[in-house]
Amino acid sequence: MTDETTGFCRDCFSPVPDGAERCPACRRPRLLFHPEISSLTIAHMDCDAFYAAVEKRDNPELRDKPLIIGGGTRGVVSTCCYIARIRGVRSAMPMFKALAACPDAVVLKPDMAKYVAVARDVRALMRDLTPLVEPVSIDEAFLDLSGTERLHHASAAVSMARLAKRIEEEIGITVSVGLSHNKFLAKMASDLDKPRGFAVIGREETLSFLASKPVSMIWGVGKALETKLAREGITRISQLQKMEEHDLMARFGSMGSRLYRLSRGLDSRHVEPVHxxxxxxxxxxxxxxxxxxxxxxxxxxxxxxxxxxxxxxxxxxxxx
Structure with missing residues (x-):
């Protein structure tokens, strides 16, 4: 793929001309376009409804059924498939609420030993691409593909698309990918197009992309801080972008510096393989x-x- 190419097919990885609706090579419609697609190298990969996906892989009879992984009426939902999510079920929801929202759901207790084994297989495929893999949890990780283009004869974007397809074919689950120029934005991008998605946030669009988003999308802003910001009249990231760092620190202490930087898409953290x-x-x-x-x-x-x-x-x- 040449530097001028801004799109490729996520199924056969062929370069695709701008404006195409289907891949000229394989005729499939899963195309990805972005003007910075050949220069971004920080990725976040997240397995889609991981526990539920593994159970559906191992039991095809569950494929078209709403599935909740959790336990007991006093327990909580560990995760659920997308069919159950459409019905209103969410992770961390109390089981009695989940079953009220989706009474026909199949409920399975978590099999952590199995999930850990699958996660280990996924991580091994990640490390085939780059040694810079930073696990965030059992089903997600950051990857830094800087300098891998010559090794894999492809941009980081194409390498991540190949990885996603390899995981789907060899392990039998799907993943979503976010690609950007730092960890904060890569993580945000991976949530934009689930399931089986691939989203990109480039340098040039960073400020405009963040401006319209709620402050709750900033890493580290929980319910308590979101409420505190709202009391100050701050609900959108665009408002933080107009404020000075010293003003934010005066109001919110050390968190003010984080709000200043992340509202502008500034994140200097490296992908660290060991924590x-x-x-x-x-x-x-x-x-x-x-x-x-x-x-x-x-x-x-x-x-x-x-x-x-x-x-x-x-x-x-x-x-x-």
Missing amino acids: ETKSISAETTFMRDISDRAELDRILWPLCDKVATRAKAAGLSGST
Whole structure:
């Protein structure tokens, strides 16, 4: 693909002229166009409805059914397929609300050992492209493909499209890709075109793209900060783009600096393959409320033992 080419086919990876509606080579319509498509190298890849996708892969009878991965009436939804999402089910939703929204859903308990094994296979394919793979969670990761163009004889965009197709064919699940010039925007892009999507945010469009978005789309802005910003009359990123950094820091402390930078699409973080472990935890969900201290002690001990075992295996000790 030449530097002048701004589009390619996501199925056969052939260059596609601007304005085409189908690939001249394979006649398929999954085309990707962007004026900076050959120069962007930071990607975020996210598996689509990961747990549910793995279960549907392994049981074709579930393919056209709403599927929820979770457990018990007092549990929460770990994830759900897109059919269930259309019915109003969301991750982290209490199970009783999810089943009220989608009473005909099939509910399966999570099989974490299986999901970890699939995630390991996906990550191995990522590392075939670049050693700079930074896992974010079991089903998503950042990739830095800078300098890989000569190795793979393709732009980072084409390499990521090939990777997405390879995961679909060899592992049997689908992924969505975001491509940009930094991690913040790559992560944001991967959420724009789910499932089986591929979205690009270029340098030239960064400010205009962010301007219309709600402040909640900024990494680190949770409900509490969103409410605090709203009390100040700030609901859109465009408002933050008009403010000075020292003013934002005076109002919001160190978070003000982050708001200033990310509202302008500035993110200097590198893709880091290795992360220091910040915490180790274990948890359970009760089917009924428990207030008896002795019973809680019996439940707490094996959770503590599980955390201690993991910490010992990793050669770690706690600081609190």
